[in-house]
Amino acid sequence: MSGWVAVVGLGPGSETLVTPDVTQILAEATDVVGYFPYVARVAERSGLTLHASDNRVEIDRSRHALEMAAEGKRVVVVSSGDPGIFAMAAAVLEAIDHGPPDWRNLDIRILPGITAMLAAAARAGAPLGHDFCAINLSDNLKPWFLIEQRLRLAVRADFAMAFYNPRSKARPEGFARALDILREDCMDDRPVIFGRAISTPDEELRVVPLSQAQPDMADMRTMVIVGSSQTKIITRDGPPLVYTPRSVPV
Amino acid sequence: MSGWVAVVGLGPGSETLVTPDVTQILAEATDVVGYFPYVARVAERSGLTLHASDNRVEIDRSRHALEMAAEGKRVVVVSSGDPGIFAMAAAVLEAIDHGPPDWRNLDIRILPGITAMLAAAARAGAPLGHDFCAINLSDNLKPWFLIEQRLRLAVRADFAMAFYNPRSKARPEGFARALDILREDCMDDRPVIFGRAISTPDEELRVVPLSQAQPDMADMRTMVIVGSSQTKIITRDGPPLVYTPRSVPV
Numbered sequence: 001m002s003g004w005v006a007v008v009g010l011g012p013g014s015e016t017l018v019t020p021d022v023t024q025i026l027a028e029a030t031d032v033v034g035y036f037p038y039v040a041r042v043a044e045r046s047g048l049t050l051h052a053s054d055n056r057v058e059i060d061r062s063r064h065a066l067e068m069a070a071e072g073k074r075v076v077v078v079s080s081g082d083p084g085i086f087a088m089a090a091a092v093l094e095a096i097d098h099g100p101p102d103w104r105n106l107d108i109r110i111l112p113g114i115t116a117m118l119a120a121a122a123r124a125g126a127p128l129g130h131d132f133c134a135i136n137l138s139d140n141l142k143p144w145f146l147i148e149q150r151l152r153l154a155v156r157a158d159f160a161m162a163f164y165n166p167r168s169k170a171r172p173e174g175f176a177r178a179l180d181i182l183r184e185d186c187m188d189d190r191p192v193i194f195g196r197a198i199s200t201p202d203e204e205l206r207v208v209p210l211s212q213a214q215p216d217m218a219d220m221r222t223m224v225i226v227g228s229s230q231t232k233i234i235t236r237d238g239p240p241l242v243y244t245p246r247s248v249p250v
Numbered sequence: 251m252s253g254w255v256a257v258v259g260l261g262p263g264s265e266t267l268v269t270p271d272v273t274q275i276l277a278e279a280t281d282v283v284g285y286f287p288y289v290a291r292v293a294e295r296s297g298l299t300l301h302a303s304d305n306r307v308e309i310d311r312s313r314h315a316l317e318m319a320a321e322g323k324r325v326v327v328v329s330s331g332d333p334g335i336f337a338m339a340a341a342v343l344e345a346i347d348h349g350p351p352d353w354r355n356l357d358i359r360i361l362p363g364i365t366a367m368l369a370a371a372a373r374a375g376a377p378l379g380h381d382f383c384a385i386n387l388s389d390n391l392k393p394w395f396l397i398e399q400r401l402r403l404a405v406r407a408d409f410a411m412a413f414y415n416p417r418s419k420a421r422p423e424g425f426a427r428a429l430d431i432l433r434e435d436c437m438d439d440r441p442v443i444f445g446r447a448i449s450t451p452d453e454e455l456r457v458v459p460l461s462q463a464q465p466d467m468a469d470m471r472t473m474v475i476v477g478s479s480q481t482k483i484i485t486r487d488g489p490p491l492v493y494t495p496r497s498v499p500v
Contacts (some may be wrong), residue, residue, distance in 0.1 A: 016271040084371045090379025093493035097484050104486040110372040114362050121334045122360040129340025133383035141497035153407040157400045234347050236354040243343035247391035
């Protein structure tokens, strides 16, 4: 029996957003590894061992998965959202790159999922309907000056922007600083979308103009999407619809 | 009976990448509208009318969907990939924004899907594992100088880049020009991924250094992903694994 590692995305929360590909590969797995709230989403069954671990141990977890695959196990590494977007796929590949040479020829599969940015955008309308960028606002793994530089260049490029990990208890000040940077060059009415825990029972959606955006509107379960200069709001009964038009006038 | 419009993403091609949410809503629809190759992916059944139309009539198609919903029909507008990423969601919202006031209070739902960028990235490894941007290289709906400006700023921000609609028969020169712009400021070995028709029987994946990237490696079914300056390649038996590390050294 040949082992493998599949790095899969469970989507933003709802089981109705998990692809059939991911459901199928979970049914074939002998072992599942991941951050404990994601592993908790996988149903227990005979023949399947669940290995839940804490946050910030992505490389250890990846090595564990690769070791098990080298022993012939069928290992699924679970991420929320999409595994390739600020999630486990890069960690597993880093572990391979810096690991023993025989790991390179293991059977490695990456299975995409609905990343939080797509789920939050869909709930709000189509704010990412034109060119956009995605920035991880956490400075755990990169220097803060690089985040600032990217924010300023993204504003100049007039991208809509999706912010992952906008704010944590350990780093409350970064998102406040990001909003200050946006305010330097964007109009007061630039739409800012706070999509929290989209597709879960805790879902909350809020759309405010930049002038009213406050740091405490975001936490680590929140996706923040900032429109481009062209982004429009359709007011209606109930929550507004936010969209970025496909075209930019010449 | 109240009508509605659901704008849904069918994913990049494989039925195993369609979310259960989308499958369910198609089962509830009375009418499906969309570009003909996407409508062709929906199974015919009694009680369901399929309305296939040509490309570049997105606003007409959107109005048709909204008119039918106003008459009480349950209308699904199908896109490939994700409807909010260079697809039909923005077109439907544009039609609402410029349409009769009563369209604003129609029941509008956007259901996310696996966009081509995520599918191509997953096949190659994790090239979008750090900050990135997505740019539509078609200048049908925006001036070319804006695309050039965004490319230059994206290089300066050191984003990985995903290019949608890189090249069509009608516009063969744009992608060649984009490669030239990248060559001005990126090293020769910057990885360029060509992911064509990922998850379909026509799937092709090619990874080349920027110095070897040629315009005719892309067509309208190709997703092009360009790594950042940090993107790495893991050589192995078979196709290489491409990833952008999560961290940037201080």
